[in-house]
Amino acid sequence: MARLFRVLLLLPVLAALAVSPALAWQCPVQWKAAEEAIKKAEGMNVPPEAKAMLEDAKRFVAEAKKHHTEGNTKVEHARAMWKAKAAGAIADSVITISQP
Numbered sequence: 001m002a003r004l005f006r007v008l009l010l011l012p013v014l015a016a017l018a019v020s021p022a023l024a025w026q027c028p029v030q031w032k033a034a035e036e037a038i039k040k041a042e043g044m045n046v047p048p049e050a051k052a053m054l055e056d057a058k059r060f061v062a063e064a065k066k067h068h069t070e071g072n073t074k075v076e077h078a079r080a081m082w083k084a085k086a087a088g089a090i091a092d093s094v095i096t097i098s099q100p
Contacts, residue, residue, distance in 0.1 A: 027068040027077060030084035031061050037091035044098040054094050060087035 038057050046054060060083045067080035 027080040031064045034061050034084050034087035037088050041091050041094040046098050050094045050097045057087040057090040
């Protein structure tokens with residue numbers, strides 16, 4: 001009975017350890033999507049007020065990459081994810097603003 005209890009207690013810990021590296025692989029996917037949106041926006045006729053937004057998106061991608069490479073914790077990877085997602089959202093907004 002004690003052995004079963006230990007096994008049941010150990011399973012969630014092992015599952016958490018296996019999942020955390022998998023979550024780290026999502027960071028590059030997110031910032032690559034943001035970079036593609038930024039490139040698409042740069043190819044359009046961007047109005048002056050949206051150029052600052054595009055620069056913010058580029059800065060967020062750079063910060064996301066920094067958090068990913070320097071981060072050893074889940075918090076750092078979470079910061080990388082939200083900054084990459086924010087960069088993508090900003091770039092999508094620039095695309096919307098730039099459309100006639």
